[in-house]
Amino acid sequence: MNLRRRxxxxxxxxxxxxxxxxxxxxPLFFILxxxxxxxxxxxxxxxxxxxxAPPGEGGGGMLPAIVGSLVVDLIAxxxxxxxxxxxxxLLAEYPDHPLNPFLHxxxxxxxxxxxxxxxxxxxxxxxxxxxxxxxxxxAVALALIMVPIITRATEGVLKLIPWEITEAGLAxxxxxxxxxxxxxxxxxxxxILTGLMLALARGAGEAAPLLFTAFGxxxxxxxxxxxxxxxxxxxxxYAISPYEDWxxxxxxxxxxxxxxIMVANYLARRATRS
Amino acid sequence: xxxxxxxxxxRLSVYxxxxxxxxxxxLPVHDRKITALIxxxxxxxxxxxxxxxxxHDLNPIVRVExxxxxDGEDVYAPEVDPVVVRRRVGxxxxxPTPFPTMSIFENVVAGLRLVGVRDRKRLMEAAxxxxxxxxxxxxxxxxxxxxxxxxxxxxxxxxxxxxxxxVEPEVLLMDEPTSALDPISTQAIEDLLATLKDxxxxxxxxxxxxxxxxxxxxxxxxxxxxLVEFDRTEKIFTNPxxxxxxAYITGxxx
Ligand SMILES: Nc1ncnc2c1ncn2[C@@H]1O[C@H](COP(=O)(O)OP(=O)(O)OP(=O)(O)O)[C@@H](O)[C@H]1O
Ligand SMILES: [Mg+2]
Numbered sequence: 423m424n425l426r427r428r429x430x431x432x433x434x435x436x437x438x439x440x441x442x443x444x445x446x447x448x449p450l451f452f453i454l455x456x457x458x459x460x461x462x463x464x465x466x467x468x469x470x471x472x473x474x475a476p477p478g479e480g481g482g483g484m485l486p487a488i489v490g491s492l493v494v495d496l497i498a499x500x501x502x503x504x505x506x507x508x509x510x511x512l513l514a515e516y517p518d519h520p521l522n523p524f525l526h527x528x529x530x531x532x533x534x535x536x537x538x539x540x541x542x543x544x545x546x547x548x549x550x551x552x553x554x555x556x557x558x559x560x561a562v563a564l565a566l567i568m569v570p571i572i573t574r575a576t577e578g579v580l581k582l583i584p585w586e587i588t589e590a591g592l593a594x595x596x597x598x599x600x601x602x603x604x605x606x607x608x609x610x611x612x613x614i615l616t617g618l619m620l621a622l623a624r625g626a627g628e629a630a631p632l633l634f635t636a637f638g639x640x641x642x643x644x645x646x647x648x649x650x651x652x653x654x655x656x657x658x659x660y661a662i663s664p665y666e667d668w669x670x671x672x673x674x675x676x677x678x679x680x681x682x683i684m685v686a687n688y689l690a691r692r693a694t695r696s
Numbered sequence: 697x698x699x700x701x702x703x704x705x706x707r708l709s710v711y712x713x714x715x716x717x718x719x720x721x722x723l724p725v726h727d728r729k730i731t732a733l734i735x736x737x738x739x740x741x742x743x744x745x746x747x748x749x750x751x752h753d754l755n756p757i758v759r760v761e762x763x764x765x766x767d768g769e770d771v772y773a774p775e776v777d778p779v780v781v782r783r784r785v786g787x788x789x790x791x792p793t794p795f796p797t798m799s800i801f802e803n804v805v806a807g808l809r810l811v812g813v814r815d816r817k818r819l820m821e822a823a824x825x826x827x828x829x830x831x832x833x834x835x836x837x838x839x840x841x842x843x844x845x846x847x848x849x850x851x852x853x854x855x856x857x858x859x860x861x862x863v864e865p866e867v868l869l870m871d872e873p874t875s876a877l878d879p880i881s882t883q884a885i886e887d888l889l890a891t892l893k894d895x896x897x898x899x900x901x902x903x904x905x906x907x908x909x910x911x912x913x914x915x916x917x918x919x920x921x922x923l924v925e926f927d928r929t930e931k932i933f934t935n936p937x938x939x940x941x942x943a944y945i946t947g948x949x950x
Contacts, residue, residue, distance in 0.1 A: 586789065587796070588754075590795070591806075593860070594807035596779070596807065605806075
């Protein structure tokens, strides 16, 4: 009797778990499916190889935005990696450092700030002094979003590296910085790479912080000191435009972004496993 | 007179917070001799050994008092760089610790390479020499460039020994280096100790009385953080002064 009730309760709980899982997965599948169906038609050769056409004219492509996204995201990742990994190393390897409570606080606060605020910070830090918009200022804004993610990932994975490795290195007469650089960080590289990929995936999808930093640019440029187009920015601009053809291309940009971010996430997972 | 011994501790005390792990130990370490540290579990052998090359430095709760002399100079003096001390006084730990991202070869030469030795030929020679000394060469010579974590536990321990030897320390501290090894590897390591003795001063912790008696020239018996007795090994094992030493080596406690 009692056993039967327990069995029944178990089944009910299981059912609830499956239902919950479904409730989470269904919208995700729906979004991906919808983006795919709407966007796949826009992804022709011109989309990848041509600059945008004038409004309403039809045709044209996303080449400047694709290139711009690559440039801005990679600069952002490089900047964020330097500061994020350094902060993570300080937090994990020198737990008694007087700077650490402050670093923890800054990192937590930054992680919680709305992305558009980071754009504002980059505007004040880079756009104002330079006197004009630039891809670089957009990269700084994205880097500010990425840094706390990388810091946390680095700190977390470094704390998992056995202390014995550090001791073995020290016992060989190596200085502490050398032990960290050549023994501890390589042992943690999978986890750090995961952090970098997750940060990239997070930053690459942001449009708001780029509105008044990278700004946008219909012409192809590789120079990050000039204004630059990026995919999320283009998506936003095209989506709110009145033109049918731009809507189509906005869906294309959405699909490309989603695919790129999924690839980054997949690579992150693979890096963790190896 | 200072500097009579290769190393010497003077009233050395080590505290873990309030816990007094090593209590005022004064012990000489004779040049190019093997000194064995014996005593029951928890008596402070590892704690004492780690104080000799300043391995406690990174643990904020540890406090070291007294002096540790290396060639007559206090290694804890403010102007002394602990990195230099550890370069001269190497250490092999109880558990093997191969560097996980490195091959066997890279592990052995890590200490040399990371201080700037680049010459491939010199590294190769150093690796072979160290691996031969650690009785591992024949087992790994055909797979030097495979990951070190693929070795067995015993092989990893000999790799750790080779790695410590490759930087040519003047003093080598070994914390139960054979506790994870089979009899054949143990024998190889004991043979190694005998040959190393001509060049290197060795301090070895062991729980194996036969091993202490076989390989060492001097033996120190620890109990509850204190040094009970120190003497030539044959004296300790045939005619100990302290009844506690006698009780321990005859297996009546600990
Ligand atoms: N990191 C530590 N923090 C606090 N106490 C410690 C620490 N390491 C050792 N101790 C304490 O110091 C004392 C001596 O320990 P130690 O490891 O030196 O003993 P040991 O003689 O090496 O023992 P064993 O033969 O089991 O290896 C023990 O009471 C132990 O509990
Ligand atoms: Mg011990």
